[in-house]
Amino acid sequence: MIMKKGNILSKTAIWLLRLRVMTVKELLQLSRDFILIFFVVYAFTVDIYSAGAGVTLQLNKAATVFHDNDRSFASRELISRFQEPHFSLKGEILHPSEGLRLLDKDKAMIVLDIPPRFQESLLEGEPVSVQLQVDATNSVLGFLAASYGEQIVGEFGLEAGLKRLGMSASGAETLPMIKDDHRVWFNPNQNDAWFMSITELLNIITVFAILLPAAAMVREKERGTVEQLLVSPLTPFQIMVPKMLAMTMVILAGTAVSLFAVMEPVFHVPIKGSVLLFFLVTTLYILNTAGLGLFAATIARNLAQVGMLTVLIVAPMIFLSGAWTPPEAMVPWMRLFMYMSPLHYYIDSCLGILLKGAGLDILWDSVLIMVLLGSTVFGLGMWRFRRQFS
Amino acid sequence: MNIKRIFVVAHKEWREIVRDRLFFSLAFIVPAFLMILFGYGISMDVEDIPFVVMDQDGSRMSRDYSYRFIDSRYFDFKGYVHDEHTLTLLLTDNKVRAAIIIPEHFQKDLLNGRPVHVQTLIDGTFPFRAQTTKGYVTAINAAMSRELLAGYLSRTRGIPIERARGIVRPVRLEVRYLYNQSVKSIWSVAPKLIMVIMMLSPPFLTALGVVREKESGSIYNIYASTVRRGEFLLGKLVPYVGISTMNMFILWLMATKLYGAPFKGQVSFFVPASILYVICTTGIGLVASVFVRTQIAAIIVTVILTMIPAVLYSGCLIPIPSLSGQAQTIAHMLPAMYYTNIVMGSFLKGVGLKSLWPNVLILAGYATILFTIGFSLFTKRPRS
Numbered sequence: 001m002i003m004k005k006g007n008i009l010s011k012t013a014i015w016l017l018r019l020r021v022m023t024v025k026e027l028l029q030l031s032r033d034f035i036l037i038f039f040v041v042y043a044f045t046v047d048i049y050s051a052g053a054g055v056t057l058q059l060n061k062a063a064t065v066f067h068d069n070d071r072s073f074a075s076r077e078l079i080s081r082f083q084e085p086h087f088s089l090k091g092e093i094l095h096p097s098e099g100l101r102l103l104d105k106d107k108a109m110i111v112l113d114i115p116p117r118f119q120e121s122l123l124e125g126e127p128v129s130v131q132l133q134v135d136a137t138n139s140v141l142g143f144l145a146a147s148y149g150e151q152i153v154g155e156f157g158l159e160a161g162l163k164r165l166g167m168s169a170s171g172a173e174t175l176p177m178i179k180d181d182h183r184v185w186f187n188p189n190q191n192d193a194w195f196m197s198i199t200e201l202l203n204i205i206t207v208f209a210i211l212l213p214a215a216a217m218v219r220e221k222e223r224g225t226v227e228q229l230l231v232s233p234l235t236p237f238q239i240m241v242p243k244m245l246a247m248t249m250v251i252l253a254g255t256a257v258s259l260f261a262v263m264e265p266v267f268h269v270p271i272k273g274s275v276l277l278f279f280l281v282t283t284l285y286i287l288n289t290a291g292l293g294l295f296a297a298t299i300a301r302n303l304a305q306v307g308m309l310t311v312l313i314v315a316p317m318i319f320l321s322g323a324w325t326p327p328e329a330m331v332p333w334m335r336l337f338m339y340m341s342p343l344h345y346y347i348d349s350c351l352g353i354l355l356k357g358a359g360l361d362i363l364w365d366s367v368l369i370m371v372l373l374g375s376t377v378f379g380l381g382m383w384r385f386r387r388q389f390s
Numbered sequence: 391m392n393i394k395r396i397f398v399v400a401h402k403e404w405r406e407i408v409r410d411r412l413f414f415s416l417a418f419i420v421p422a423f424l425m426i427l428f429g430y431g432i433s434m435d436v437e438d439i440p441f442v443v444m445d446q447d448g449s450r451m452s453r454d455y456s457y458r459f460i461d462s463r464y465f466d467f468k469g470y471v472h473d474e475h476t477l478t479l480l481l482t483d484n485k486v487r488a489a490i491i492i493p494e495h496f497q498k499d500l501l502n503g504r505p506v507h508v509q510t511l512i513d514g515t516f517p518f519r520a521q522t523t524k525g526y527v528t529a530i531n532a533a534m535s536r537e538l539l540a541g542y543l544s545r546t547r548g549i550p551i552e553r554a555r556g557i558v559r560p561v562r563l564e565v566r567y568l569y570n571q572s573v574k575s576i577w578s579v580a581p582k583l584i585m586v587i588m589m590l591s592p593p594f595l596t597a598l599g600v601v602r603e604k605e606s607g608s609i610y611n612i613y614a615s616t617v618r619r620g621e622f623l624l625g626k627l628v629p630y631v632g633i634s635t636m637n638m639f640i641l642w643l644m645a646t647k648l649y650g651a652p653f654k655g656q657v658s659f660f661v662p663a664s665i666l667y668v669i670c671t672t673g674i675g676l677v678a679s680v681f682v683r684t685q686i687a688a689i690i691v692t693v694i695l696t697m698i699p700a701v702l703y704s705g706c707l708i709p710i711p712s713l714s715g716q717a718q719t720i721a722h723m724l725p726a727m728y729y730t731n732i733v734m735g736s737f738l739k740g741v742g743l744k745s746l747w748p749n750v751l752i753l754a755g756y757a758t759i760l761f762t763i764g765f766s767l768f769t770k771r772p773r774s
Contacts, residue, residue, distance in 0.1 A: 033683070033684050033686070033687055035681060035682045035683065035684075035687045035691065036682075036684065036686060036687040036690060039687065039690050039691050039694055040690070042694065043690070043694045047694055047698055050698055050702070050703075050717075050720065051698055051702060053716065053717060058517065058518065058521055059521075078561075103568055104739060104741065104745070105745070106710075106731075121560075122560055122561070125553075125556065125557065125560065126560075127556055127560060127561075127562065128560065128561055128562070129561070129562045129563070129564050130561060130562075130563055130564070131563075131564045131565075131566065132563055132564065132565045132566070133566045133568055134565060134566065134567050134568065135568050136567035136568060136578070137578055137734055137738060138578060139577075139578050140518060140522070142567055143522065143525070144521060144522065144525060146563075146565040146567075147522075147525035147526075147528070147529065148525070149563055149565065150529060150532075150563050150565075151528055151529075151532065153561050153562075153563040154532050154536075154559070154563075156561060157558075157559050157560045157561035157562075158536070158539075158558055158559070160560055160561070161556075161557040161558050161559070161560050162557075162558075164557065164560075165543070165547070165557065174503060174504065174505075175503060175505060175539055175542065176499070176500040176501070176502075176503050176504060176505065176506075176538045176539065176542050177505045177506075177535040177538060177539060178455075178505070178506060178508050178531045178534050178535045178538070179505050179506065179507040179508065180508065180510070180527065180528050180531045180532075181507045181508060181509045181510065182509070182510040182511075182512055182524055182527055182528075183509065183510070183511050183512070184511075184512045184513075184514035184520050184524070185481060185511055185512065185513060185514055186481075186513060186514045186515050187514030187515060187517060187520070188514060190514055190517035190518075190520050190521060191517065192517045192518070194517075195515065195516060195517050196702075200698070204694075207690075207693065208690075211686070211689065211690065212686075215685075215686040215689070216686075219684075219685075219686065222606075299412075300412070301412070302410070302413075302602075303598070303602070303605075303685035303686060303689070304410070304413050304598045304599075304602060304685065305410070305412050305413050305416065306689075307594065307598060307685070307688075307689040308412075308413060308416035308417070308420055308594075309416070310689070311420055311424075311590075311594070311693075312416065312419070312420055312423065315423075315424055315427060316427055319427055319428060320427075323516075326436075326487075326516065326519060328437070328438040328439065328440055328466060328487075331430060334430060348484055351484075351515050352482065352483075352484070355515055356481075356482045356515070357482075358482050358483070362479070362482055362483050363483075
């Protein structure tokens with residue numbers, strides 16, 4: 001009885017020892033590729049920084065020129081309302097063709113055209129139109145420019161109309177109107193850096209979680225060192241899992257660096273939820289996604305193929321994750337694919353934890369689906385791997 | 391430089407690529423696949439925003455008001471909620487992106503000629519979607535206000551309703567969208583996708599091609615042969631430039647035929663300019679491959695180095711003028727932005743060499759610099 005127990009204990013000890021030795025081997029191998037390490041660090045710091053810094057999808061000081069055919073008090077008043085932060089007046093043009101030329105050369109994004117007799121029409125109560133030409137090469141910003149323009153002109157018109165009736169604009173407090181009281185939650189200033197840096201971090205985690213273990217595996221195949229491993233007493237599981245463990249450690253370290261050295265101090269990303277939960281979910285995600293890499297590794301025969309396959313897997317995951325295009329705006333069949341992407345659930349959870357302060361009580365369903373999807377793929381990868389090497 | 395030797399190296403490389411069937415087919419499949427994926431997958435249109443209404447008034451007017459959102463194609467009604475706790479939960483759990491809270495006495499106040507404050511809660515996690523949502527909300531509120539006001543004026547002042555409408559909205563704004571009249575995202579996205587994909591794929595292929603020889607050791611054959619380094623590099627790159635040029639053509643076809651993006655420029659300008667860009671991005675792969683020793687490093691270096699600049703600093707998502715000062719400097723230092731100008735000019739604006747020549751010149755300069763760096767750092771005598 002005691003013998004048997006001791007036997008089991010020593011077996012477990014050996015099992016753990018093998019796991020440890022192999023993990024250390026992987027870490028050592030990784031750390032000796034200096035350029036690789038350099039770029040892992042680069043990805044988790046500089047790359048995250050450049051994704052978050054300066055990139056904004058808001059209408060920010062859009063270059064606006066105007067063509068004032070009226071040169072009246074009213075026209076100047078309207079023009080002066082096109083102000084920062086959304087617009088930035090770049091001066092007057094004297095001819096419409098000059099506006100087109102500026103638009104062509106990307107020197108201006110918006111041309112505001114005020115017709116002659118603008119003030120006169122206003123005073124006489126005739127309807128009048130002003131024209132806004134918008135460079136819609138970027139459709140999001142084009143839409144925003146039109147929408148802000150509409151707001152400015154609408155308010156201006158309303159004030160002018162009320163004034164004509166002898167009511168002051170401030171008298172609007174005594175008029176039946178809807179006062180727009182919007183509040184933006186979770187990111188009140190719509191700071192793009194938060195969103196950009198978080199999603200970029202998640203993307204990088206995805207790339208590494210798939211690529212690193214897959215590459216570590218295929219490299220052994222390509223060089224033939226896998227034969228040595230196969231004749232050793234290691235089981236396929238003991239060959240495979242240390243690779244994933246080692247890479248998970250590297251990625252988690254990188255994540256910590258970018259969270260505490262870039263995102264929090266530089267971009268002031270509010271970490272509202274539990275940091276522990278964030279790292280727990282991340283670990284789960286990395287291990288699960290590594291399954292996809294394993295799967296790719298069983299198909300590929302050399303590293304070049306692994307690289308291409310990774311792109312083939314990662315790109316759809318990132319683009320169908322719901323970070324860029326919300327699920328509600330997707331074509332239905334694409335949405336179906338999105339619900340199959342573990343990254344979708346991971347992004348939901350991470351944005352929830354970091355920005356919204358959500359806990360497991362709210363996120364449990366996302367985490368659960370992520371784990372289920374991940375373990376299915378992981379199982380599949382493991383199964384193919386065993387079949388290949390047994 | 392011996393043309394024959396270059397040809398031999400190129401031929402050898404070509405055979406090697408073709409014989410790796412999976413790699414060869416992926417070299418064509420991946421770009422086309424990305425084009426389909428990005429084209430259908432990226433939609434910057436903000437529509438069907440899921441939202442809930444918390445109607446604390448429950449009157450005829452408050453229902454009319456909610457229906458303005460419910461009927462709008464920009465919003466997707468998910469039902470009424472009755473307490474703030476549920477509302478918070480729904481927003482936190484990503485189930486809805488906006489919530490409208492109609493206060494008590496909504497109808498009473500409006501009928502008595504008093505303003506009401508309607509609160510809208512918007513999920514700001516995705517900043518640009520929050521911006522757009524805000525725009526929709528403001529527009530719907532403004533339209534409702536104008537109608538209320540017109541009705542009020544006609545009742546209290548005895549002005550005919552038509553005239554009252556004119557009074558509250560004397561100035562109309564006519565918006566003309568240039569270059570992309572229908573503001574369809576796919577039109578403006580498809581040409582830029584060519585730029586993005588051709589920034590990602592050539593460096594990747596090239597770096598792998600060169601580093602593969604280094605890692606497997608077959609490069610020692612080259613070190614020991616009569617092939618000069620210039621000949622070797624040129625021969626090595628020719629097949630990749632060829633493959634990428636083919637891809638470029640496929641992507642162009644997809645953009646025009648599949649996505650129906652208009653091509654208004656001249657082919658005679660666009661083709662050489664595009665080949666120049668491909669040479670340029672191939673050069674990035676060359677420089678990367680000189681530095682790294684392992685293929686895995688080559689993959690990571692090229693992906694990390696090209697992805698962010700291609701998407702964020704190229705004018706693809708965000709026009710260069712609206713980047714911050716520092717980001718603008720970065721953008722000007724990278725080739726992607728210049729080619730974006732060329733693609734957008736050729737596709738949507740229909741301008742040619744006459745106004746785009748500075749971009750072509752800069753790309754040419756870029757290619758020269760990259761190849762010079764690659765050439766001077768590549769040595770046939772490896773440092774031990």
